[in-house]
Amino acid sequence: MAFDDIFPQSLREAIDGVIRIPSYGERGASRFIYNLLKLSPQEREEVVNRLLVAVQKLRPCGECYLLSETDPCPVCSNPKRSKRFICVVEESQDAYTIERLERYTGVYHVLGGRIAPLEGVSPQDLTVDKLLERIQENRVKEVIIATNPNVEGEATASYLIKLISSRFPGVKATRVSLGLQFGSLIELSDELSLERSIENRR
Numbered sequence: 228m229a230f231d232d233i234f235p236q237s238l239r240e241a242i243d244g245v246i247r248i249p250s251y252g253e254r255g256a257s258r259f260i261y262n263l264l265k266l267s268p269q270e271r272e273e274v275v276n277r278l279l280v281a282v283q284k285l286r287p288c289g290e291c292y293l294l295s296e297t298d299p300c301p302v303c304s305n306p307k308r309s310k311r312f313i314c315v316v317e318e319s320q321d322a323y324t325i326e327r328l329e330r331y332t333g334v335y336h337v338l339g340g341r342i343a344p345l346e347g348v349s350p351q352d353l354t355v356d357k358l359l360e361r362i363q364e365n366r367v368k369e370v371i372i373a374t375n376p377n378v379e380g381e382a383t384a385s386y387l388i389k390l391i392s393s394r395f396p397g398v399k400a401t402r403v404s405l406g407l408q409f410g411s412l413i414e415l416s417d418e419l420s421l422e423r424s425i426e427n428r429r
């Protein structure tokens with residue numbers, strides 16, 4: 228009997244489905260599916276239903292690209308948030324980390340990643356054009372770059388600061404000085420050091 232006759236087709240397709248998610252290889256995807264299948268039939272259906280609801284409801288905001296159930300997102304549609312201050316982050320989860328502090332009163336811009344030449348990610352693959360458009364249209368005062376404190380995050384920040392300073396000389400472009408260990412991610416950071424670094428950014 229050949230292996231293909233024994234290995235269930237639906238299991239193969241489920242694993243191949245998870246592999247399509249960035250950063251999941253055969254091992255990670257297999258572990259995810261096998262662990263999911265350890266749950267009771269009722270529980271696993273519940274988990275999959277929640278995933279289904281999330282993927283159906285969540286879309287990037289048409290303005291800032293923050294994942295949201297509404298478009299515009301709750302930040303962009305809040306009249307109390309100043310559109311003249313834009314905090315640039317790599318991913319939605321970075322914005323949520325800052326949002327949890329309940330201190331920042333501007334809006335966000337989610338890049339959708341960071342510039343990584345070795346992985347073939349260039350500024351054109353990110354939402355940089357839309358960022359420039361927003362700076363122009365909203366008479367932005369300051370752009371706060373809160374990319375992750377690793378090599379690619381720093382390079383992305385330098386690129387954006389240069390670009391913004393040359394296109395919009397009147398706009399302040401600042402790098403949030405994250406009080407973090409080099410290489411760690413914003414989402415893993417302790418909230419206080421992030422809060423302090425936002426306050427101390429000048």
Ligand SMILES: [Zn+2]
Pocket residue numbers: 288289290291292293299300301302303304
């Ligand atoms: Zn938004």
